[in-house]
Amino acid sequence: MLQLVDFIARNRFFLVFVLLEIFSGWLIVRSNSYWGATYFNTSNYYVAKTLAFSNSAREYTRLGEINSDLANENARLNALVATLSQKNAKDAPVGYVPDSAFNARFTYKVAKVVDNxxxxxxxxxxxxxxxxxxxxxxxxxxxxxxxxxxxxxCSKNYSIVTSILHPQFMVSSKLIRSNEIGTAKWPGKDPNFVDMVDVSRYTKVYKGDSAVTSNVNAVFPPGIMVGKVKSVTVHPDQTFYNIVLELATDFRNLSYVYVVKNRQLGEQETLKQRLGDRR
Structure with missing residues (x-):
């Protein structure tokens, strides 16, 4: 307290000067309409800037929560899209109506990538x-x-995922424009590209065409993007194309993923096992 009194005593003339300047400015603003309008416009501008900065800082601190909410919403929309695509399949023959359990067999759970x-x-x-x-x-x-x-x-709280960037991982894929089905697999080189094999050279393949998961797949819903055709080559003595796909997923920037559960997978596998036992 004594230090504060001492400070005011030592700087009393400067403090009086500052107070008089403030009082003079207040009188000018109050008595002159031009300067009054200028003052209020300027003050409103800086107040708005300060509020915008404050809101930006507050939103930045909530980015994790916002991303989590968006991921959960995407999971819900993925389930809805999978159901609708099964219900309205364009390549289904006339008269085929899949039951509701088949339409809604895929569910999604959001997970965060902790190592990649x-x-x-x-x-x-x-x-x-x-x-x-x-x-x-x-x-x-x-x-x-x-x-x-x-x-x-799987452990209790974590799971290890075999990435598509693994030579032993393969996924049945379909080219949208040519409607041809092949297998996407990583050749073990560039993490941005995979090969698509087993596509007959006697069909037309278009550069830039999209490759998606096919209907011949029990793990993934049909229509999930795999990549786009980057290049197509074929040797004279080959029966199949050499197709390179540019992956749709940027693996270097993975943050959230969706674990897909096929609720009818157990039933499918049980039937396959019974078939194998009888052969």
Whole structure:
């Protein structure tokens, strides 16, 4: 307290000068309409700037929450799109009506990527959801832009995903324009590109065409983006094209993914097992 009194005493003339300047400015603003309008316009401008900065800072601190909300909304929309695409399949014959259980067999759960490999020969991804969240091995994993991989191992709170950037991972894919089905697999080189094999050279393949997951797939819903045709080559003695796809998913910037559960997969696998036992 004594220091404050001492400060005021030592700087009393300067403080009186500042107070008089403020009082003079107030009188000018009050008595002159031009300067009054200028003052209020200027003050409103800087107040608006300050509020905008404050709101931006507040929104920045909530980005994690906002991203999580968007991921959950995307999961809901993915389930809805999968249901509608099955119900309104363009290639279904007249008279075929899939039941509601088949339409809604895929469900989605949001997970956050906590570790991601892209530069190894065999690449894996770690997510923050495990068996406690209903995650099981062999479930498909996608991103907001396309196919990511398949769950391999689960602990209580985490899961290891075999990335599409793994030579042993393959996914049945279909070219949109030519309607040809092949298999997408990574050749173990560039993390931005995969090969699409087993597409007959006697059909027309278009550069830039989209490759999506096919209907011949129990792990992924049909229509999930895999990539776009980057190049198409064929040798005279080959029966199939050499197709290179540019991946739809940017694996270097993965943040949230969606674990896909086929609720009828167990039934399908049981039937296959019974068939195998009788052969």
């Amino acid at each position: 490999e892209t530069n190894r020969t065999n690449n894996y991804i770690t997510i923050d959801k495990g068996s406690a969240d209903g995650i099981e091995p062999d479930m498909g994993v996608i991103s907001a832009t396309g196919v990511v991989g398949k769950v391999r191992f």
